[in-house]
Amino acid sequence: MARSRRDKDVSLTKVKKKTRETKEKLVEQVHQSVDSYKRLFVFSMENLRSNRFIAIRQQFKNSSRFFFGKTSVLAIALGREKATEYAEQLHKVAQTLKGQCGLIFTNDSKSQMMEFFENLSESDYARAGDIAPISLTLPEGPLPQFAFSMEPQLRKLGMPTKLDKGIITLIEEFTVCTEGEPISVEQAKILKLLERKLSEFRVKLACHWSKKSGFEDLA
Structure with a gap:
């Protein structure tokens, strides 16, 4: 009998035992989220503020799950290539994971999510290292x-x-x-x-994936 794609082993070689266990747990959580939620988005944040991010996660706690950082492990979990992707077209999502970004798994509609983040904008004081938008x-x-x-x-x-x-x-x-x-x-x-x-704190959605329609570039 043909082996299920979901039964494939994920390679996490050359890492210490504790680190390996942490990464394997993250991979498992991503796989569970693919199974449990209808869609996912790749997001990035401009002028990241941890308190803002926590507030957003809290707002969506009943319908969504967020993963932020460790993009290399997230990419491995999704599958970087078609042959290793966990579900159809997820390798295209993995290829967009660059820089400071993360995943949002959600059961909310695409239009709800896009409208929310398009309208999300909060002014704040600049921090050292931020690039000045004006003189x-x-x-x-x-x-x-x-x-x-x-x-x-x-x-x-x-x-x-x-x-x-x-x-x-x-x-x-x-x-x-x-x-x-x-x-x-x-x-x-x-x-x-x-x-x-x-x-200005903003969240940008880079791409969308759903079980029904597959991958869509939003950039």
Whole structure:
């Protein structure tokens, strides 16, 4: 009798025992999810915030299951090639797993999922290492939004300031950040003090797979 595709062994060689057991468990969980859910999406996140991700998982806890990170193991679980794929066309899904991304297994409809994530957008303060989406320059002059006691803190962050009659004042034009360049620790702190939220948390769906229709590229 022909061997079922689902009975195929998954190779996880050259790993320590504990690590191997963890990876084998993840592979098994992915296989169980393929069997249990109607569809899956590959997703990636821009400006990842763990609290936002946890909130999304909580919102979908009754209908979906999320796997994030360990993309090489997720790809092995799905099957990187047609000969090793766990279900029809899953190797195409595995080939999209690049960079920081993950899988969403769900019983919700494709339209529900796409509408939710298309409308999901939350502004937040940029962190060190984020790429500045705009250039922000402050003109020479007073900064009345800050209490005079903050002047040493602003100066320590690199802002050319002085106290003028009890008001913090920039003694020359100051560039907080430059579009396309990484934001430093000091710049991130200044942006937060200025209450400028330059970071936007978003989730992008790269592809869709279902048991009925197979693979679909959404990029």
